[in-house]
Amino acid sequence: MKINSVQLIYFSPTGGTKRMAAKLAGFIAGRLSVPIENTRLNLIEDREKDYYFGPDELVILTVPTYADRVPNKIEPDLRRILHFDKSPAVALVSYGNRSYGTAPFELADILKSDGARVIAGGAFVCRHVFSEFLSKSRPDRYDRAEMDALAEQVVSIVEKAETSDDLPEPEMGNIGEYYKPLKEDGTPARFLKAKPKTHLDHCYFCRLCVRSCPMGAIDDDCVTVSGVCIKCHACVRSCPEKAKYFDDPDFLSHVRMLESICVERAENKVWI
Numbered sequence: 001m002k003i004n005s006v007q008l009i010y011f012s013p014t015g016g017t018k019r020m021a022a023k024l025a026g027f028i029a030g031r032l033s034v035p036i037e038n039t040r041l042n043l044i045e046d047r048e049k050d051y052y053f054g055p056d057e058l059v060i061l062t063v064p065t066y067a068d069r070v071p072n073k074i075e076p077d078l079r080r081i082l083h084f085d086k087s088p089a090v091a092l093v094s095y096g097n098r099s100y101g102t103a104p105f106e107l108a109d110i111l112k113s114d115g116a117r118v119i120a121g122g123a124f125v126c127r128h129v130f131s132e133f134l135s136k137s138r139p140d141r142y143d144r145a146e147m148d149a150l151a152e153q154v155v156s157i158v159e160k161a162e163t164s165d166d167l168p169e170p171e172m173g174n175i176g177e178y179y180k181p182l183k184e185d186g187t188p189a190r191f192l193k194a195k196p197k198t199h200l201d202h203c204y205f206c207r208l209c210v211r212s213c214p215m216g217a218i219d220d221d222c223v224t225v226s227g228v229c230i231k232c233h234a235c236v237r238s239c240p241e242k243a244k245y246f247d248d249p250d251f252l253s254h255v256r257m258l259e260s261i262c263v264e265r266a267e268n269k270v271w272i
C-alpha cells in the first residue's frame with residue numbers, strides 16, 4: 001500500500017518519549033523515502049484541536065507510561081481529538097525501567113477506537129524522569145538496534161498489504177489496573193496531591209515552567225500551582241536554574257524505592 005508520510009503524534013512532557021519515537025519514525029521514513037510530520041499534544045492548546053489522518057499516513061502514537069497505563073489525564077483527550085481513516089499505526093510507549101504495565105495495550109485500544117489499524121506495538125525504556133540516574137542512558141545503541149528491527153518489520157508489513165484492509169493486527173493484551181506506588185517500607189506512597197515547589201532565590205520568573213506544563217497548572221507568577229499537577233516533571237526539567245523541586249515525603253520515598261529496586265536493565269518489548 002502507498003504511504004505518503006510518517007505521522008509522529010506525541011505526548012512527551014520532558015522529551016524522552018518524543019526522542020525515542022523520533023528514532024523509529026526516522027528509520028521508517030528513511031526506508032519508505034517519505035517525510036515525517038510531527039503532532040505535539042503536550043500542551044492544553046495542542047489538545048483543544050481535532051486531528052485527522054488518512055489511510056496513506058503511517059501513524060506512530062507515543063506517550064510515556066504513567067502508573068502502568070496511558071497518562072490518565074491525557075487518555076480522554078487522545079480518544080476525543082484523534083481521528084483516523086484506517087491509518088496503519090504503531091502504539092509506542094516509553095517507560096522508566098520499572099514496568100510498562102498495560103500502557104501499550106491501552107494505547108492500541110485508543111488507536112483502534114479512533115479508527116486506526118494497529119500493526120505493531122512497542123514499549124521502550126527511557127530515562128525515568130523521577131530520578132537522576134534510573135535508566136539515565138536509555139535509549140542506547142542496543143535500544144536503537146531493536147528500534148531499527150521494529151522499523152524493518154513495520155515497513156515490510158505495509159509493503160506487503162494492498163490496502164489498509166489487508167493489514168494484520170498483533171495480539172497484545174487487556175488493559176489492567178493502575179499501579180499503586182509504594183514507599184521504601186512497602187506501604188502505599190500517597191502523593192497524588194503533591195505539587196512542585198520553587199527555590200525563590202534561583203527563580204528569575206522566566207515562565208518556562210508555566211509554558212511547559214501540560215496541565216496549565218502553574219500560574220503566571222511561576223510559583224503558585226493552582227491547577228492539577230500530574231507529576232510529569234516538565235517544570236523541573238525545563239527550568240534552567242533548577243528552581244523547581246518536589247519535597248513531598250511520600251513522593252521522595254517512592255523515588256528512593258524505585259532507585260533501589262529498578263537497577264537491573266529492563267528490556268524493550270515489541271508486538272508485531
Ligand SMILES: Cc1cc2nc3c(=O)[nH]c(=O)nc-3n(C[C@H](O)[C@H](O)[C@H](O)COP(=O)(O)O)c2cc1C
Pocket residue numbers: 011012013014015016017018064065066067068069094095096097098099100101126127128129130179230231232233
Ligand atoms: C507520573 C509518572 C508516572 C510514571 N510511571 C511509570 C511506570 O508506571 N513505569 C515506569 O517504568 N516508568 C514510569 N514513569 C517514567 C516515565 O514513563 C518515563 O520517564 C518517560 O520516558 C517520561 O517521558 P517524557 O520524557 O516523554 O516525559 C512515570 C513517570 C511519571 C512522571
